[in-house]
Amino acid sequence: MNYRFPEGFTWGTATASYQVEGAIHEGDRTPSIWDTFCARPDTIFDGSSGENACDQYHRYPQDISLMKELGIGAYRMSIAWPRIQPTPDGTVNAEGLDHYRRVLDMLRDNGIRPVVTLYHWDLPQYLQDCGGWPRRDTALRFAEYAASLAKAFGDRVDTWTTLNEPWCAAYLGYGCGDHAPGIKDHAQALAAVHHLNLAHGLGVRAIRAELGDKARCSVTLNLSVTRAATDSKEDVMAKKRADLFNNEVFLGPMLEGRYDSELLTATARVTDWNFVHDGDLESIRQPIDVLGVNYYSTNTVRYRADATSIASDETAPVATTPAGLDVHHNPIPAQEHVETLPPEGELTAMGWNQDPQGLTDILLELTRRYPGLELMVTENGSAWDDEVSKDDSVAGVLGPMVADDAASWSVVPGRIVHDPKRVAYLDAHILAVARAIDAGAKVTGYYAWSLLDNFEWALGYTKRFGIVRVDYGTQERIWKDSGLRYRDIAHTNVI
Numbered sequence: 001m002n003y004r005f006p007e008g009f010t011w012g013t014a015t016a017s018y019q020v021e022g023a024i025h026e027g028d029r030t031p032s033i034w035d036t037f038c039a040r041p042d043t044i045f046d047g048s049s050g051e052n053a054c055d056q057y058h059r060y061p062q063d064i065s066l067m068k069e070l071g072i073g074a075y076r077m078s079i080a081w082p083r084i085q086p087t088p089d090g091t092v093n094a095e096g097l098d099h100y101r102r103v104l105d106m107l108r109d110n111g112i113r114p115v116v117t118l119y120h121w122d123l124p125q126y127l128q129d130c131g132g133w134p135r136r137d138t139a140l141r142f143a144e145y146a147a148s149l150a151k152a153f154g155d156r157v158d159t160w161t162t163l164n165e166p167w168c169a170a171y172l173g174y175g176c177g178d179h180a181p182g183i184k185d186h187a188q189a190l191a192a193v194h195h196l197n198l199a200h201g202l203g204v205r206a207i208r209a210e211l212g213d214k215a216r217c218s219v220t221l222n223l224s225v226t227r228a229a230t231d232s233k234e235d236v237m238a239k240k241r242a243d244l245f246n247n248e249v250f251l252g253p254m255l256e257g258r259y260d261s262e263l264l265t266a267t268a269r270v271t272d273w274n275f276v277h278d279g280d281l282e283s284i285r286q287p288i289d290v291l292g293v294n295y296y297s298t299n300t301v302r303y304r305a306d307a308t309s310i311a312s313d314e315t316a317p318v319a320t321t322p323a324g325l326d327v328h329h330n331p332i333p334a335q336e337h338v339e340t341l342p343p344e345g346e347l348t349a350m351g352w353n354q355d356p357q358g359l360t361d362i363l364l365e366l367t368r369r370y371p372g373l374e375l376m377v378t379e380n381g382s383a384w385d386d387e388v389s390k391d392d393s394v395a396g397v398l399g400p401m402v403a404d405d406a407a408s409w410s411v412v413p414g415r416i417v418h419d420p421k422r423v424a425y426l427d428a429h430i431l432a433v434a435r436a437i438d439a440g441a442k443v444t445g446y447y448a449w450s451l452l453d454n455f456e457w458a459l460g461y462t463k464r465f466g467i468v469r470v471d472y473g474t475q476e477r478i479w480k481d482s483g484l485r486y487r488d489i490a491h492t493n494v495i
């Protein structure tokens with residue numbers, strides 16, 4: 001390994017508001033769908049919630065110090081909509097803006113560019129009470145929210161990302177109900193897909209209306225890399241069907257202004273798509289400056305002939321479901337003939353395979369389809385069952401503090417997590433990005449998921465993705481070898 005990344009390549013880390021902030025009752029924030037969902041019995045594997053999470057709402061100075069120490073150039077964070085518009089009338093909450101203004105300013109003062117996601121799944125509960133994403137009005141409300149953020153933070157945000165992984169928000173939230181708001185209804189899931197697409201387009205339009213063309217706009221998609229088990233016509237068909245509902249349903253409208261007609265015919269029993277209004281596709285297809293790609297693993301599928309022996313909505317468990325939890329509902333419609341094969345090789349703690357080549361493949365596939373499109377890997381990382389070790393040799397690795405809040409500085413010197421599997425995953429995937437760049441992809445950044453261990457949605461705190469460990473009892477931050485490895489990469493720009 002000795003690849004030097006292009007000059008100006010951005011090394012970043014990523015988190016999301018509900019997963020790290022905590023402080024759900026502060027700053028006049030009102031509940032999001034995740035607060036409500038977590039309060040329901042049997043929704044979260046360990047019965048937890050984002051109530052405290054990593055307490056980044058209060059500890060952001062220390063976390064920015066950590067980022068400074070890592071030597072990263074950008075922080076991908078999200079803004080909690082219910083902090084900005086806590087009430088149904090949409091009034092903008094000054095306390096919410098003040099909080100994020102302080103965070104953005106401290107990032108800037110430390111030379112770290114904010115890459116801000118407007119929606120990483122924490123929908124205000126009052127909008128779900130009116131129907132949530134299956135309802136058109138939610139997209140219109142999103143555009144108002146986007147406009148208020150652009151007005152407040154126009155000069156402070158480097159990149160505006162409308163949505164994170166609308167796939168999860170629509171299919172896991174409304175298709176299988178594994179995520180908030182916990183609804184199991186394919187018709188609602190498809191309406192949610194469309195209104196999330198619409199929210200993206202209207203959001204970009206609203207940001208540009210405030211800030212003009214200088215606003216750098218993006219969206220982040222978790223595009224699936226699905227391989228056909230064999231070259232047979234049937235298996236290739238199964239792969240195409242999976243791609244259609246995982247990828248094309250977002251790429252088509254956002255980048256090409258169209259829905260593939262097969263989407264409509266394949267779901268005729270579920271919905272007539274009457275939620276798509278004249279002019280929507282033009283609204284959705286807005287020029288973007290950069291496309292965010294979240295990548296973790298790949299799937300292999302084969303054609304399943306005996307669809308009749310299986311209820312139309314049953315297939316393999318959802319990827320984000322802990323092994324052993326029985327899931328009888330496919331998040332995605334029209335997959336009766338698509339059988340997902342069990343993942344192979346050493347699986348991460350999420351039960352996901354490790355396939356760095358898939359990252360190269362998706363970056364090159366996007367480059368082939370959309371020549372010249374700027375790409376950034378907005379999430380990539382792995383969960384492992386980490387343990388803390390005592391190791392005095394790490395006491396010296398920490399650099400000077402930059403935060404103004406010395407009293408609560410809490411990185412623990414002398415204790416470290418040795419996480420060789422995360423280090424190997426990180427190296428292999430960064431190398432996969434290097435290969436894509438070498439082959440012509442215009443990839444300008446990589447964001448490690450995640451800066452910190454955090455609230456992993458329906459899996460609570462049972463999965464640790466951080467390159468820095470969080471002790472949830474004390475809120476201490478403890479270095480992992482992967483954090484130190486990432487620090488080397490970010491400082492040298494070499495893998």
Ligand code: IFM
Nearest residue numbers: 016019165294379449456
């Ligand atoms: O933690 C999530 C994140 O919120 C969205 N992308 C996948 C991550 C790991 O599951």
